[in-house]
Amino acid sequence: MVKRWLNRYLKRKQLLAQAALEQRFIVIDLELTGLDPKQHEIVSVAWVMLEQQCIKLSQAEHHINKGVKQLDQSPVYHGIAQQDIAKGLSLKMILTQLSAHFEDAILVFHNSTLDWGFLKLAYAELGITVQPKLILDTFQIEKKRLHQQGHDIALDELTLSACRERYELPHYTCHHALTDAMATAELLLAQCHQISRGQVLKLRELL
Amino acid sequence: MNHEQQEVAQFVMAQTPFNHLDASVTEYFVKHLDVIYLTRENQSQWLQSASPKLFLIRSGLYDLVDAKGDVITRLAQGDYFGFPSLLTGEEIKNRLAVQKEGIVYMLNQDAFDYLRREYKPFEQYFVRAHANRLLSSHYKSQNESWSERKISELMSRKAVTLAPDASIRQTAKKMKKHGVSSIMITEFERLVGVVTDRDLRNRVLADEVDPKDAVSSIMSAKPKFIFENNRVFSALHLMLKHNIHHLPVLDEHHKALGMITSTDLLRQQKSDPVQLIGRIYKAHSVADLKRYAAEVPELLRGFSNNIDDISLIGKLLSGLTDALTSRLIHLFQEDNGAAPTSFSFICFGSQAREEQTLHSDQDNGLLLPNDLSAQHQDYFRRMGEFVCEQLVECGIKRCPGNIMASNELCRMSISNWCERFFKWIKTPTPEAMLNCKIFFDLRFIEGSTALYASFCEQLTRISRNELFYAAMATDIKSNSVPIGLFNQFKLEKDAKQHKYIDLKKRGVVIINDIVRLYSLKAGIRRANTQERLDALLKHTLLSNHDVYNLKDCWRFLTQLRLRTQINEEGLPSNCINPDKLNSLERHQLKEAFYLVKQAQQAAAFKFARGSL
Numbered sequence: 001m002v003k004r005w006l007n008r009y010l011k012r013k014q015l016l017a018q019a020a021l022e023q024r025f026i027v028i029d030l031e032l033t034g035l036d037p038k039q040h041e042i043v044s045v046a047w048v049m050l051e052q053q054c055i056k057l058s059q060a061e062h063h064i065n066k067g068v069k070q071l072d073q074s075p076v077y078h079g080i081a082q083q084d085i086a087k088g089l090s091l092k093m094i095l096t097q098l099s100a101h102f103e104d105a106i107l108v109f110h111n112s113t114l115d116w117g118f119l120k121l122a123y124a125e126l127g128i129t130v131q132p133k134l135i136l137d138t139f140q141i142e143k144k145r146l147h148q149q150g151h152d153i154a155l156d157e158l159t160l161s162a163c164r165e166r167y168e169l170p171h172y173t174c175h176h177a178l179t180d181a182m183a184t185a186e187l188l189l190a191q192c193h194q195i196s197r198g199q200v201l202k203l204r205e206l207l
Numbered sequence: 208m209n210h211e212q213q214e215v216a217q218f219v220m221a222q223t224p225f226n227h228l229d230a231s232v233t234e235y236f237v238k239h240l241d242v243i244y245l246t247r248e249n250q251s252q253w254l255q256s257a258s259p260k261l262f263l264i265r266s267g268l269y270d271l272v273d274a275k276g277d278v279i280t281r282l283a284q285g286d287y288f289g290f291p292s293l294l295t296g297e298e299i300k301n302r303l304a305v306q307k308e309g310i311v312y313m314l315n316q317d318a319f320d321y322l323r324r325e326y327k328p329f330e331q332y333f334v335r336a337h338a339n340r341l342l343s344s345h346y347k348s349q350n351e352s353w354s355e356r357k358i359s360e361l362m363s364r365k366a367v368t369l370a371p372d373a374s375i376r377q378t379a380k381k382m383k384k385h386g387v388s389s390i391m392i393t394e395f396e397r398l399v400g401v402v403t404d405r406d407l408r409n410r411v412l413a414d415e416v417d418p419k420d421a422v423s424s425i426m427s428a429k430p431k432f433i434f435e436n437n438r439v440f441s442a443l444h445l446m447l448k449h450n451i452h453h454l455p456v457l458d459e460h461h462k463a464l465g466m467i468t469s470t471d472l473l474r475q476q477k478s479d480p481v482q483l484i485g486r487i488y489k490a491h492s493v494a495d496l497k498r499y500a501a502e503v504p505e506l507l508r509g510f511s512n513n514i515d516d517i518s519l520i521g522k523l524l525s526g527l528t529d530a531l532t533s534r535l536i537h538l539f540q541e542d543n544g545a546a547p548t549s550f551s552f553i554c555f556g557s558q559a560r561e562e563q564t565l566h567s568d569q570d571n572g573l574l575l576p577n578d579l580s581a582q583h584q585d586y587f588r589r590m591g592e593f594v595c596e597q598l599v600e601c602g603i604k605r606c607p608g609n610i611m612a613s614n615e616l617c618r619m620s621i622s623n624w625c626e627r628f629f630k631w632i633k634t635p636t637p638e639a640m641l642n643c644k645i646f647f648d649l650r651f652i653e654g655s656t657a658l659y660a661s662f663c664e665q666l667t668r669i670s671r672n673e674l675f676y677a678a679m680a681t682d683i684k685s686n687s688v689p690i691g692l693f694n695q696f697k698l699e700k701d702a703k704q705h706k707y708i709d710l711k712k713r714g715v716v717i718i719n720d721i722v723r724l725y726s727l728k729a730g731i732r733r734a735n736t737q738e739r740l741d742a743l744l745k746h747t748l749l750s751n752h753d754v755y756n757l758k759d760c761w762r763f764l765t766q767l768r769l770r771t772q773i774n775e776e777g778l779p780s781n782c783i784n785p786d787k788l789n790s791l792e793r794h795q796l797k798e799a800f801y802l803v804k805q806a807q808q809a810a811a812f813k814f815a816r817g818s819l
Contacts (some may be wrong), residue, residue, distance in 0.1 A: 034608055053249060054313070055242035057212060094759065170266045170310060172214045179214045189244035193308065196247045 015134060016204040020192055021120050023203065025050040025136070026105040027188065028098070029181035030115045033070050037121045043070050044066045044179035045094050048185050049105065061097070062178040064088030099123070099130045106203075110160045110184040112137040134203065138163065140188045141206055145195065163187055167194065212237050215312070218265060222285050224332035234328055239318035241751065245269070246308040251269040256299045259292035260313045261333075267309020274300045281306075290333045293319050319642070336590050357436040358442055358456055358467060366465045367391040371400065371423035375411055378422045389453035389466055394428050396462045397454050400426030432457050435464055440519070443472050443525055446484040448533070493538060493597055496531055500601035503527055504565060524563035529554075531601050532571065533653040535594045543590075547583045549655035551662070552594070555610060559650035559734035560719065566780075568604040569595060570645065572617035574624060574662055593620045610645065621662050629669050635678035643679065647723055648734045667730050673814075676728060680814035683720045688804040689713045690797060696785050708796075711781035714764040717803050718757055721810050725749055728814075736761060748813075751783055757806060760799040767796065 028047045034040030046062040048055050066088035098119075109115045112135050123130050142163045146153050156162060160183055161171070167190035190200055198200055219225050222234045243253060245267060253260065264286050271279045271288055279301065282288055292299050293316055323330040367385045369378055371392050382390050382404075392400040402422060410416065410425040432455040433442050442454055452469040478499050483499055483506060490496045503524070536552055556570035573591050575584075591612030599605055612618050619627070628646065631639035645671070651659045689697040689708045697704040719736050726739045729746040733739045740758050743749050749757075768781050785793055 009620075027366055035552045053252075057215070057240045057242065058238060060212065168266065168307070168309065170218075174213050176213060178212060182212075182214070186242065186244060190308075193244060193248065196248075 012134070016202065016207070018203055020201045020203045021053055021196075021204055023051075024105045025108050025185070025188070026098075026101045027055075027108040027181050027185040028115060028119075029177045029184060030118055031177045032114075032118060033068070035114065037118045040118075041065070041070060042091060042118055042122060043068050044088070044177045045098060046181045047101075048096060048178070048181050049056070049101070050108070050185045050188070053189060055182060055189075057182075060178060060182070062176075063094045064098075065091045065094060067091055091122060092128075095119070095122060095126060095128065099128060101133045102130055107110075107132045107135045108184060108188055109135070109137055109139075109164075110180070110187065111139040136188070136203075136206055138184055138191060141191050141195075142166075145191070160184060160187065164190075166193070215240065215242075217441045219263070219312075222263065224329050228326060228328055229568075232322065232329065235318070236314065236323065239314060241313040241315075243311050243313055244308065245303070245311045246306065247305045250303045250305055253311075254289070254299050254302060256292065258315065259267075259296075259299065260289050260315055261287060261293055261313075261319050262289045263287050263312040265310040265312055267311070268306040268723060270304040270306060270618045272302050272304050278304070287333075287336070290319075291337050294333060294337050335743045356439045357435065358433055358437050358439060359464075361471060362435070362456055362465045362467055366391060366463045367491060368463055369422065370394065371421060371426070374419050374424050375407070375416065375422050375425060376418040379418070380405055386465070388468070389454050391463045391466060392422060393463050398430070398432060398457060398461065398463045399423075400428045400432075401430040401453060401455060402426045403453055430455060433467070434459060439472060440522060440526070442467060443469075444484065446472070447488050448530070450488070484526055484530045487534055488525070490534055490538075493535070493600070496534060496538075496597070497601055497678075498601075500527075503602070514733075521557075521562040521564070524565070524567070525558050527559040528558055528563060528603060529652050531598060531603070532594060535597050536590065536653045539590050543586070546590070546654075547586055548576050548579065549658050550587060550590075551656070551659040552612065552652045553659065554652055555649050556645045557648075561649040561650075561735045566604075568606045569596070569598055570606055570610045571612050572610065573612040573619075574654075574658060575618070575620045577620045577622050578656065579620060588613075588615070588616060608645075621658070621665065624662065625665050625669060628666060632670055632672055635675060635682075637682075640678065640682045642809050644720060644723070647727060648719075650734045663732050667732070670727055676724060676814040677816070679724050679727075680810045683717060683724065684807055684811045684815070686713070686717055688717065688718075688807065690800045690804060696797070698785075705784065706786075707779070707782040707784050709779070709782050710764050710768040713805060714800065715761065715768060717807060718761045718764070721803075721806050722757065724810060724814065735745040753806065753809070756802050760802050763795060763799050767792070 026047050027050055028045065030045055031043040032040055033043060042065050044062060044064045047055070047060070050056070050058040064084055064087065066085060067090055068085055068088075106114070116135060120130075138159055138160075142158055143153060146157070160180060164183060164187055165171070167187065169183075169186055169190060172183055192206070195201060195205065215237050216233055219236055220230070222795055225233050225236065233309055242265075243249075245253065248383055250269075253262070256815065264282055264284055266284060269282045269288075271282055273279050282303075286301075289299075290300075291297070323333075367381065367387050368391045369381055371394055373381075373392075378390060382388070382402075389401060389403040392402060400423065402425065406425055406427065415426060421687055431445055431451060433445060433450055435456050435458055445454065446454055446469050454465045454467050456467055483502060487496060487499050490499065532552060532554070540546060551574040552571065553559075554571045557567050558570050571594075573587055575587055579587075591614075595605070595611045595613040605611065610617055616627075631642050631646075635643075687697075689699075691697040696708060698708060722736050722739050722743070725743055725746075725748050726733065729743060729748055731739055731742045731746075733742055737758065740754050740761075743754050744751055766781060785796065788796065
């Protein structure tokens with residue numbers, strides 16, 4: 001037990017010393033019916049792969065959870081209607097596909113507390129054990145960066161679009177899980193470049 | 208699977224050639240894209256000869272730089288690069304200088320080849336883009352500089368017109384039928400008015416006007432218009448200056464051809480000099496103006512090394528100076544009350560000729576009605592001082608010769624101005640000749656056009672003087688062209704023993720002088736040399752052949768001059784060392800000087816009876 005724990009610790013330490021931009025990432029975004037993992041549901045899951053500083057649209061995925069019961073929030077906002085749900089997959093299939101990437105890619109979210117909170121619970125309920133090697137959060141990266149620059153941070157300055165604006169990234173109007181996943185991936189690239197400024201950026205510096 | 212990539216797809220679909228192609232092309236393109244964040248640090252890793260790619264810019268600003276380090280073109284949102292290597296398989300020689308990092312879409316060779324094979328228009332677009340880059344000197348295609356295009360090239364819609372006695376309802380119906388937001392009211396094919404959607408709302412609905420009334424009662428009579436041969440830039444300038452969104456286009460016989468809208472024009476626009484002029488015309492404070500003016504040098508960087516944009520640079524800078532001046536006059540009136548009488552703010556010299564450079568200084572003046580009271584004179588003194596002072600703050604230097612509206616010698620009534628001109632014409636001393644060269648190039652900027660027109664008329668009348676023409680021709684002849692015996696260049700030397708030819712003083716200026724002289728004789732009221740030459744085509748003073756020669760020479764020398772301003776180091780500005788030219792350019796330069804010399808002699812013969 002201790003040995004396994006130690007092994008994991010060493011592996012993580014090794015990983016954190018590596019150059020961030022050379023890693024493979026999976027950038028994930030969820031559409032949810034609410035904010036509480038215990039009573040709300042996952043409507044859809046989208047992810048894009050980011051490797052060698054490239055976001056690969058050919059490997060982007062977006063799947064709707066066929067089993068979703070409540071669409072409390074306006075379906076217009078999600079852009080998902082009942083007939084789309086019928087075409088979706090079971091949450092188990094989606095999450096199995098997703099976790100297949102956990103072995104070789106670092107997870108990235110914008111505000112991981114929420115999204116990873118939902119995923120963790122869903123994996124536990126489905127009886128799937130997952131052990132991501134590392135989770136990055138563009139929300140936390142931005143918070144830390146602003147904090148270090150001595151800014152007082154209001155919460156609305158850390159939304160995905162507010163963060164993107166700070167890097168003059170294009171303004172996206174649709175809020176679709178896949179768009180947001182891509183927007184997060186672009187944000188991560190911009191943040192890495194801004195923080196590193198030509199130096200080698202170690203993963204540790206992004207935590 | 209990826210049809211949900213809405214943001215990317217929407218953007219791609221709006222770009223040429225995708226906007227002309229089936230949606231499935233966009234879908235394929237999007238599906239195979241890689242998205243990168245392009246920065247100074249990582250730019251070199253994407254431009255690899257071993258794996259050429261097509262790049263489409265989503266955000267950021269990049270200069271495409273050739274192997275010699277010269278900027279080929281500035282790339283911004285919606286621009287492509289990388290396609291030459293995809294098409295030819297040749298090595299990548301250009302690199303990118305990142306001005307502002309951003310998101311760039313990347314397509315690999317396989318996907319590009321697939322689209323090329325399957326969709327001919329896709330291939331044609333990139334093959335043509337490649338050919339354009341190769342053909343034009345310094346790669347830049349003339350067609351790409353949108354604001355130099357002629358209006359006629361952009362105007363797609365046919366004229367929708369109606370007679371002035373048509374009812375308002377008929378007008379609305381016709382607009383609905385043709386799906387237009389504005390209509391031209393014409394009488395015997397001549398434009399008499401314009402009606403827009405807004406007029407129907409503000410002047411009909413809101414005022415409860417009977418729709419059976421004749422449309423002439425609600426139209427905007429005597430609207431602004433533009434000729435089909437004018438440049439897009441002029442149309443934009445006019446629209447922004449007068450805050451109008453619809454501009455009738457006429458042919459040279461004033462026949463209505465169609466309507467051009469601000470949306471039509473903005474669609475053409477990729478960079479933002481015109482937006483800047485627009486913002487200047489809307490600025491609410493001097494502080495705003497100063498901020499906008501500070502953006503100008505950076506803006507010009509995008510144009511600098513670009514030969515086809517050269518005449519545009521002068522126009523652009525003059526346009527900016529005009530806009531600043533005009534806005535300052537408005538701001539002055541906001542604070543000090545409207546002008547008590549009519550006035551015209553005018554400019555002279557290079558600003559009037561629209562040949563300004565970043566280093567040009569102010570040349571302006573105020574034209575006032577005769578017999579002003581002391582109080583009114585004081586008002587205009589303060590206006591002149593305010594405008595000139597604030598222009599300095601905006602980066603346009605004071606005129607060393609004090610040709611500025613703040614100087615009372617440049618702030619005079621029509622009769623005093625005429626008297627001043629008349630004195631120069633009567634006694635053509637060298638100093639008077641110098642003044643004539645500056646002051647006879649004049650252009651209206653702001654205020655009363657009627658006052659300006661009446662002044663021009665009087666000026667034409669007093670300048671009609673054969674002795675004066677002879678003096679000018681003699682003066683022109685005294686400025687020698689740098690070609691010696693046996694057709695050799697005559698070089699000048701500076702303190703550091705550089706040998707050079709002054710292209711401006713010994714070339715461009717002489718042509719400007721000759722053209723001014725002919726224009727005065729022909730009574731042409733234009734200041735821009737190219738426009739004067741165009742107008743001279745309609746006169747018999749110069750043969751068309753001579754006019755075209757002068758036009759070509761002017762353009763050649765100006766282009767060479769601007770190129771040397773950027774490339775040659777150690778030489779005075781506007782100067783060139785002919786040894787640095789290739790043999791074709793050297794030959795062309797000699798030819799140009801030879802033609803200038805001929806034109807000089809012809810003018811002397813015509814106006815000074817060959818007395819020299």
